[in-house]
Amino acid sequence: MRSLTSGVVISCGAAFLSATAADAAPRYRFDLPAAPLATSVARISAQAGVTIIATTPALLAARGPSLHLDASVDEVLTRLFEKTPAQAIRVTPTSWRIVARRAVQTGRRSRPPPSVPIPADIVVTASKHVVLLSAYPASITVIEGPALTRFGGTPDTSAIARLAPGVQSTHLGPGRDKLFLRGIADSSFNGSSAALVGLYVNDVRLTYNAPDPNLRLYDVDRVEILEGPQGTLYGAGSIAGLIRIAPRPPDATTRSGDVWLGGTVIAHGTAGGDAGGVVNLPLFGGAAAMRLVGYVARDGGYIDDAGRGRTDVNRSDTLGGRVALRVPLEADWLIDLGAIVQDIRNRDAQYAERGLPPLTRSSIAAEPSSDFFRTGYLTVSGRIGGVDLTSTTDIVDQNLRQSFLPNDGNAAALYHQSDAIRLVSEEARLSSRKGAVLGWTAGLSVLDSRTEQIRTSLLDGFERSLGRAHNGLTEIALFGELTAHLGSRLSLTAGGRLTSVRLVGLASGAEEKSGDAAKIPGGSEPHFSGVRHEFFAVPSLALGWSPTPAWLAFGRFSEGYRPGGQTASGIIEEYDADRIDSLEVGLRLAAHGRARLSAQFSGAISRWRNIQADILSANGLPETRNIGDGEVRSLSASMRWKPDDAWEVKLAATLAGGTVTGRDATLDQVIRTSLPNVARDTLAASVAYSRAIDDRHRISAGASLNHVGRSVLGSDSITSMLGQGGYWLASGGVDFSVSSSTISIDVDNLFDSAANSFAFGTPTFSYDDHQMTPLRPRSIRLGFRHTF
Template sequence: MTALLLGPPCRYACALLLPALSLTVGAAPAGAQEARTVHLDLPAGPVSTALRAIALQAGASFGTDDPALLRRRARRLRFDGGIDKAIETALAGTGLVARRVAPGSWRVAAAPPRSRPRPFKPPPPQVAPNIVVTGSKMDVSLAHYPASVAVIDGSDIAHVTGEHGTLAIAELHPTLLSTRLGPGRNKLFLRGISDSSFSGASPSLVGQYLGDQRLAYASPDPDLRLYDIERVEVLEGPQGSLYGAGSLGGVLRIVPNAPDPRQVSGEAWAGASATAHGAGSMDAGLVANLPLGERAAVRVLGYHEKMGGYIDDVGRGKKDINGTQVTGGRITAHTAVGARWSLDLTAIGQNVRNADAQYEERTLGRLVRASAFAQPSHHFYRALAVSVAGPLAGGRLQSSWGLVDQRLSQVFDATQPDEEPIAYRQRDHISLLSSETRLTRSFGKRWDALIGFAALRSIAIQARSTGAPLQPVSLGTLDSRVREATVFGEARWHPDDRLTVSAGGRVSFIEMRGAATGVLAKPAPGTTPAPPLRRQRLSTPSLALAWTPVPRATLYLRYAGGYRPGGLTVSGAIERFTPDTARTAEIGFRMQAWESTGLQIEGALARTDWRNVQADTVDGLGLPHTANVGDGIVRTATFQFRLSPARGVTVAAGGFVADSKLVGWVPYLEQTVRSPLPNVARHGAVLSLGYEVRIASGSNFRANLRAHSLGRSILGFGPELAIEQGDYAYFSGNLSLDIGRTTLSLEAFNLFDTRGNIFALGTPFTLGTTMQGTPLRPRTVRLSLLRRSF
């Protein structure tokens, strides 16, 4: 399945038994399901009751074409054993069989008659297995999920050319956009919800999670490398009722491959790249899965990347200055606790070192700028997560805790024309402690419910200095602290097998504190600083409907909201800014039109009203500052399809059209300004053509060509920041050959060496005196070798 396979797996999912039957336990690895012991002690009753019990205990997912089959009677069941035998026992004597269609997923159908042989028929085309949107927190099947969502397979991410971090998702999903300051410094946007080009004290617009672990709150995209990933779910926003602050645009939920207690396995890879007009690159990594007995395992990932630069600095006489090194890894341990509970521990670490900024001065030529000194940046990321899951009170409890520590240092060139070199330095230390506990339960055949509690504590300390590059003078420090306690819930009603109605909401109690030292603490004459403590109560609703009028087709309506708390900022004194809220109305569909060709289609229309937009901007001196900049409206139309016109051939495409407007007051102009929202492209699209063929036993050949285009956008709000960016298109492709356990790949990014301005900011201090731009990485060719199960 590709990133653009957004249609439903309708053959299996458009008549799911019950939401409880489509339950996929996030803490359970697909391979570990068979290792779990299933306990059944049930009276005679419908088959659906027995399968629901298996699903809840083993994290399995069942689907069927004919819901009437599930009303057949099963005998009294008393059983203890593995999941395969449990399914066989539950269906014994019912005339039904269950066929595995994917790891952890089965399709229930009537057993073929034995009285007479059937004539041979070619196998039907392969269709997608039952897909469960675990980011819904109620494990809803894709066919019944009432919102725009993309489920991107980890193998598709692994084959993205030129990117291995978050931007690899943007290469596959057109509505995910990002600034391009460099790895560890970027800001993400989804569905046209964008406030500014600068990262500051405001909560992120896109929530990022590794499983249930929140990866960031009010900080840049950590840009973790997406190696050894099972899938990524991109949930379009707002997602406030389930995820709270930091999800106005949506949520990226990364699901890593889980430890497998059944076998020792692993893989190792190495690659080398050559970039036109730049230096070479290399990357290498290792994954190992190690069982620890029959019910526990540990999975280890390690990687290193050295990416060559391609920007020349004529001011210092240096070439290829913007090289980057990334080193990181992840360790996950899984163990069963008792018969039906599980415990998972995850540790994450990543270091990013950018030797210099990656912008050019467009008046000097392509890939060139003139600087008096280097502008490096370093990003250090550490995280620890603990998760437990198991049955409780007739439902399933999932509880997780996470600790994140980020350290980011940046240098910007603040030199003005005909003046001595001036550097601005900023160092941020951000710590985040978060937890969430939720209980999901089914009440009969028609109701499912979720109730949860979440809490977080964020501490951000920022030190600023400016002056001569080697002798900066401290401007002082900022200390921002946030504490939040939240109650949330959702209920789903299924009046029949074709209709699902859901409603939910969230209430958050937030306390914020701010303090400043040094020059930053001095208020302007005649001003009164705001109190350093602020308390708020914020809430947001959600209401949705999903209807399956005919098999393999789903229509949905959704109304959802999101918020970010109004915080404290410093600009000569502590100041307040108000919360911003977003409300989105969405109508969409997904369907599989013709099974014979595998045609799958999805589309959606959405309108978002965004009030009191809070933006991380810069003040008149170029220093970071947060303020409410006005009210916004965003209208988007999205469309995706996938088609298999011939055996082994896949065509997929996705695109969007966006229209945005921000109306706000600009103090220094003393007038109201109307403009598009920053970084919201007018349109964008991804088109891919894939081919796969088996050339011999154990040998496969794959080829893929992808085109990516993005329309124009502007850098920021206001006349001085209305700098155009975007408006480019480029092609990438890859070839790979599997020979047994070895894969040889040849990849090419930006095949035609397109010159495009993907982002118009390098340093905010000289925007008025230089024409800045961030160029597309020039044509890059990578050759890699991967070896599995060593």
């Protein structure tokens, strides 16, 4: 999104088609009720998939007329503003600027506007039908893409977590982490259970029961974070919430691109660097467009291994890219075809040991890991009669390999784990036309997940199987949601999802817990297989009340679920489905008229039944079990303030806490402990300054401060005593731009904190607190970017 420094952006998050020249502009059916001009412009932007910029927020404060006509964007904007002191000026084939009429007469041209971190109003695309941010009756955080690449950090989900305190993660290493949201966390380890947080690129589902692939988020328009449960629209794997990434779409009107290069110096470690580029190419005379993103990065190591006499062992290399092809078939139909590829190779684990020098451990072998991620997708969207159709098909292939060195005194043992994950999903939905007063969506979703997990141990040169598990899941679901306006200030949103799940399990190379394993004909290893069917009905209900155009009070009830399955870690075991329901209330203040302040406050309480958790088994490898029932409570607040056109201040904080009550296997008694890996309090504060020196030069600077509170590693009687977190992190940076080139210097972890971010490094037979995962030391990145 773009805006002048003094302006406000009102735009659609995903452009659905590209406009042609003015004399061949596509026409749309606009049905706009009488409403504030800001609301009407947002509806036009959403329906036509264009960007509309207002140079002064006050220009959109007045009430606009009711309009019902077939028209181009130029024509409807002319009608909308004909009796106001404003006028719409076309800047590019897909963008317009709203200016005061007297400003039009000067003939002066303005510089292209820079990004605004949170626009006045945008369409919440994760709602799957048109809902404006100012009217969305639930907690949501919107992060603009450029914010993800600031301060020298890695532009992945760790950057999202810094900007949105409600998002938290483990710190096993790139490609191995679990994500949590709103204090809903099951365990700190990776097992067979479905993810807690849904991860999407537009409508493309990236994961189901796999770790976060840690995709590098270059060339991203924005990220939407919806707190959970989100079972109505997104089904299993989203009981804690949803992270939806919206990349910048291909543009058929212009050839453009970016290239960047950066070098990073890490205190107490080796240097690293990153490079990449983006190219946007119109094809066939503007009949289609392609956007290519490619990148390579090396994150320098900073952990020393005294046992092997090596330094900086935890180097990580990432290579990846995206390709997106957009083909408008006609005015109302669009095809999007694309692929995402990324390879992560971690040379060693990133944990250290207490009792040794800082950033040091002692071991007899490396513990490398890798995560190879591939996905391809096809999205077809268009209009049938008076409704919109969207169909998305995607295939995901993810391969994760890990090696573990147990810390039990046995120097000759080594564990290997290989996870092969294949996910195929299809969703077809109908929804109300963009800009319609009544918002609704209804659809059919089909998902097929196949995983194969192989675990072995290598002892004195002999390899022994610890289990080979195949898990198959087929999910068919019908879903729908409707938003009705009960008067001018009150809205009611109701939804539901009906899901049928078929589970298929097959395991070998291990013993069944029941001891009644069948024998494979002609073989001698134990074997188990089974088929289960599960059915879920998930409702949701939300109420929104706007006492003024700037304020929205909301309440929401929602449910979520995760199907059962089986796990094999020396012993084959089944686990059952879990369910969660949540009640949330909140208040949102939107930037409105001349106001430069926006804010959001919310509180939620969730009841979690039959919690699935990945725990460490007796042999030190994760297995999935149902550990009991729990309750989660959270409070969150965020604020954005622009005291003038150059300065911006942001503040966000979360308080979260949860407990689980279940039977502890070690003590053989019922205990009540905290949910793991959930910081009791988190804080993100930032200040930014940006000023144009003249027509060619601009300077920008910013600083951020993050706090991550204390949490525990696990929920059993032993790991619940292992603490982590409780640290502060400061970062900052300066950019200097000359025309289309920018030089930047960013500092991360300014005060070189070595605090423990995660109290776990490798599977272990004897639990203690000597392992820790320190923060990456102070790093300084010098970067160069050129836009063409």
